[in-house]
Amino acid sequence: MESIDYLAEERKKAEFNVDEMKIVWAGSRRAFEVSDYISKLVADDPDLSFIFIECHRGIQGFSKEERTMLPRKELFKNTLRKSAYSWKHIIDHQLSEEEAERLRYFVDEPAFIDSHLGVFIPAIKGQGTKEQLKKWLPLAYKMQIIGCYAQTELGHGSNVQGLETTATFDPRTDEFVIHSPTLTSSKWWPGGLGKVSTHAIVYARLITDGKDHGINGFIVQLRSLEDHKPLPGITVGDIGTKFGNGAYNTMDNGVLRFDHVRIPRDQMLMRVAQVTKDGKYVQSDVPRQLLYESMVYTRQALVTYASGALSRAVCIATRYSAVRRQFGSQNGGQEIQVIDYKTQQSRLFPLLASAYAFRFVGEWLKWFYTDVTQRLQANDFSTLPELHATTAGIKSLTTTATADGIEECRKLCGGHGYLCSSGLPELYAVYVPACTFEGDNVVLLLQVARFLMKTVSQLSSGKKPTGTIAYMGKIEHLMQCRSDVEQAKDWLKPSAILEAFEARATRMSVACAQSLSKFDNPEEGFQELAPDLVEAALAHCQLIVVSKFIEKLQQDIPGEGIKQQLEVLCCIYALFLLHKHHGDFLVTGYITSKQGLFANEQLRALYTQVRPNAVSLADAFNHTDHFLGSILGRYDGNVYPKLYEAAWKDPLNESDVPDGFDEYIRPLLKQQLQTARL
């Protein structure tokens, strides 16, 4: 049966070519084609799109929207089935790495495979010697071993140097003895550890001849490759159900303890430091920070994932806002679409713009990461501190904004957003740990702040800042200049926006540096000023996102109306931030309150420009209905009949009279009857 497109009128209003925008969003025509093909393949294959569960009626299939009603144990088993099925598909159809990654993405269930491919393999690559890569990578790529990343402990996560697990070298047997000396040293959180991984990269304190050399990575086998039982000396299990039904509970985050487990010496990852057969500790000429390299990789990958998650929420909220009507009916006509309310626009459109902004900064960050890793291979470590600060900061900014943005989209959908069938509660529950994993977002901003303080202190020594901090080279100008905006439309000039963000970031960093210099003990000062430092770091990161959006617009972007739409979105992103943080811009003296009001006036005008294009800008994300998993976000906008239909699928509606009626409701009713008779 042909479905009616309830959003057709909205789609007719678009002032740009949606198909061309899909390519810009995907990054290239080839990336678009791969994503498009794989997302449809997943949506159309019940083995990938459905959840099959054994119940009293035999095997029953459930759609993605019903996932939150299912028990964890069955969901977990279904995820194992999907992973095995996906893997077979990848092998049978010889999918490329890019296609395989897309397949994992569109299946859209957190699983052990994410840790295996997203952290275990990158850790071996980053910290292993050539011989170690040769031995372990083929096993890992063929999934003959499955690995996780066991860094965090019950007592320590953010403070990596505070980890307690020990790896003590025993020269008599040429082995390391891995041990958990305390309860708090139990590994706690690693994804894939609880029930699946056969191996782990374990972070432990390296001890030779009684001397503690700090943290290093070790490859440790955890489970038998025959019967999957834990090896002697190993206690391992799942840490328990996490936030939200369904959500991240398809992942087996685990707990792990070692009781004097022995591993061969060559299972210490030895790129950064080696231990010789006679127990000598030898530091390589590469920086120790390379121990943290896999975190840099994952943090940059999380930025593109942030744009993906935010775009899903925005797509749902935009389509639903065009379908939903409230108030304003005249002469029996239709009520107003809620998307036409300026308040709805002022909450929704900055998120739409943010999704695009995060996409482009993610694209750039991927390029930057590749560039720096190529330099690292050639023993050029000069850009590593900038890469660390940038990945940490942009991961922090984008994941916080995305988690908050998903929750805002839920509210933008009113009451129906609170239903699991809207897809938004589960999306939030799955997404929000990204603010914590791969580094707590505040801890990461403090890393950016340290980098900025170092940069400011080096300016006086004549060191020329480059890359993302090149703007600090113009410090004299940026400390003194004032905005020359005279009317609202002046805020459309990229140069006006850029200078505002550069001046604000510079002034906030310099103010922190000046306050810090008043402390005798710089570390004490850093702790005391941490809230201000975090704000300065955020200002710097926002500048990066804004400037990468502007740089994107300087590229040749073909397609009818595409560049114009992106220009509008770029200005919305920047002016929304300016409006939200206008206290910073005022206090640092770059703008006057009148200029702040002009920015807000311009922002409202930009919302009017986006309005006719909003649904099509959300369509350009090219999300399938399966991937969205949301009745409110359906492509055809046919929301009400589908919501009504879905309600009846809830297990509570399997019978008219609920279980428990005889025990708990009937006696109450009877008691009231008796009281009434009295």
Ligand SMILES: CCCCC/C=C\C/C=C\C/C=C\C/C=C\C/C=C\CC/C=C/C(=O)SCCNC(=O)CCNC(=O)[C@H](O)C(C)(C)COP(=O)(O)OP(=O)(O)OC[C@H]1O[C@@H](n2cnc3c(N)ncnc32)[C@H](O)[C@@H]1OP(=O)(O)O
């Ligand atoms: C079915 C088949 C499908 C196929 C699918 C195919 C493909 C899929 C592929 C990929 C998937 C991709 C992505 C994956 C996506 C999702 C991943 C999934 C889930 C994520 C799971 C989560 C994992 C984790 O959370 S792991 C644990 C993370 N832990 C942390 O982040 C801890 C945070 N703490 C720290 O990083 C550090 O402790 C600290 C806060 C940085 C402090 O460091 P410390 O050394 O103690 O002190 P400092 O003095 O501050 O630093 C010293 C010195 O070092 C510099 N520094 C610090 N960190 C780094 C770094 N990372 N790099 C470089 N330099 C660093 C620091 O600046 C300082 O420098 P200075 O001395 O010059 O000042």
Ligand SMILES: Cc1cc2nc3c(=O)[nH]c(=O)nc-3n(C[C@H](O)[C@H](O)[C@H](O)COP(=O)(O)OP(=O)(O)OC[C@H]3O[C@@H](n4cnc5c(N)ncnc54)[C@H](O)[C@@H]3O)c2cc1C
């Ligand atoms: C879903 C999920 C998956 C995970 N997967 C893995 C995995 O695969 N492998 C793995 O090893 N780990 C994993 N982790 C653990 C994760 O990396 C840590 O939880 C994270 O690094 C934060 O550390 P923490 O839990 O110790 O938080 P804490 O550091 O205890 O943070 C608690 C609070 O203290 C604040 N705080 C901490 N230090 C400072 C400071 N210096 N200054 C100011 N404030 C501070 C934080 O901002 C936060 O508000 C996972 C976590 C989650 C939630």
